[in-house]
Amino acid sequence: MKANLHFHSCYSDGTQWPEEMVVRASNVNLKLIALTDHDTMQGVPSFLRICQENNIQGIPAVEIDCIDSIQLDNGEYFNFDMEILAYFPYNIEENKWFSSQTFSLVEKRREIRKERIQEDLEKIKSYFNSEIISYKNLLDYKFRNYKEYFENLPLSWSRSDLYNFLISLNIIDEKTLREKAREKVIKNSSPYRYFKSEILEGSIKREIKKPKLTSILKIITKDNGFAVLPHPGHLFSDNISKIKKNEKNLINFLEICKELGLWGIEIYYYHENNDKGLEINNFVRKTANYLKLELTYGSDCHGKSSRQDFFENFWGDFLGFL
Template identity: 25%
Template sequence: MTCAREGVSLTGTAPLGKQCRDKRSERCAIRYGSSWKLLSGRRSSMMDRADLHTHSNWSDGVHRPSFIVKTAVSLGLGGVALTDHDTVGGLREFLATETSSEIVRVPGIEISTESVGGEAHLLGYFVPPDARELEQELHRFKEIRRARFSKMVSRLRELGIVLDSERVEHTMSEIDVPGRPHLARLLVEAGYAKNTDEAFERFLGKGRPAYVKRELIEIHRGIDLLRSIGAVPVLAHPLIVRIDDLTEFLRDLKQHGLVGVETEYKYTSVNTPLSPHELRSIVKKLGLIMTGGSDYHDAESHAQLGEVTCPIETIEELRKVADEL
């Protein structure tokens, strides 16, 4: 098996740090270690698994991309993807972090979109960080997020909640895409909430006094955008989407270019209309790729890094599609 861009073997051995080196090399799964055998060879049970949904401090996670990589290595995972919200800023660090482990890294993104069922998220895999069209759209997303963040701070102030101005300014300047999770953490720091869940429940959740609706890209446009840059579009945590007929919804998205669905996800705090087993059955019948991940953000996340995974072979399925886009 070889990388379609350079003929680099994906099943043989390679020196530390060997990787595809065409001008869009970030799209290729990078391999580190003395040998990397994606589809064969003896591995531990976790080496057979990949966590394809994680977030760093470039969006609403709390840890650097290098922490994501090193933690995945310490867990013995075979693969990991970084899928920050509406930014690819952390991908270079994610791909460049040195490690001697045989771990496969997939550069990704998570885009918030508007669908007939309300907000729905798209995961994009094998994202080239330097794609001009994506950069232009992400710049617009960032400006929208920053404006929304400022409006929520103002609404909190109207409620008599005054946050430390230096901490607010630091968040606005240091975080690529500031959002509600960052504001929730500031509320906890200031003593207005015991934890981020309470901050959302009292102030920031939909319908709460400091909530501000965000402008979103239409989901079909989101799929088109990802495909236009060679990234593989996958619907994230579909059982959260408020839709009456999920089968028809997925069929419509597939017709518009959707390639996969995140079937492995921890829904413990959400009442879902279907069971994960029913979801897998629908996705299988539609011929879509099944992915999975923890949606890890921090220690308070509903799932910790590596807690929800999919087979390592899923990365190869996604890579083959990326090669054809």
């Protein structure tokens, strides 16, 4: 089945509405899609409605930030600080996902994200001594391509929203941030990572406490959901040499996760280097086959005018949630 099971909308850090993403899916004849916004399922109802109108199968889903340090069989610890995808393909008509423990958990995190972005704005406004840094102006930027104003929309704010907003105001620029990141020799340096570690965390000490990966896997399974590890290459900075060097530990980590409820692993669109991505995905296929984990396919598209706009570039022949 032609599927794309990982993309975002305006409800988190995407640039388009769920309805617009469904239209894009229809234009490339996708048969199965899932909206996976960060720590929110608020966009799912309209997403499912438009999917039905376009004769596309839509799946309630969410991408959940989580963290953990899992002891392996050799005594070492596998440190995890990433996300897990949760899919709820059954009982969609009864909206059982809406009353799930997973939904309640991400709703609490969505509220915390809003509190944090408002706090971030106040402190960044003081840091740069700029009055144009405000929640209203952030909303204006977020919905700049739309006529309507959505002040009370239940959004799941990300610090990347703040980063892009500041770039639009010419308060920060990526070239300067990249140079500063290189000067400080920050690990896996990028303009955004420098912004988070040196500017944002330098002025703001508040951090959202992420739930444990082990707990999230159990919750998703209890809710009759399907837990999938997204973009596995990110665990090792998308470096295939590091992945192969740590293969034994990675496999042991996945074995432990599978016992806790992990159902699948994602074939991902590594847009920065297609050859590297092919090599990583081949490794993932081999590993999934060895561990009897299922494969899903995700573009991680964030919409038009974003840095990750490749919805039409990637899809996979998904076997289904079995």
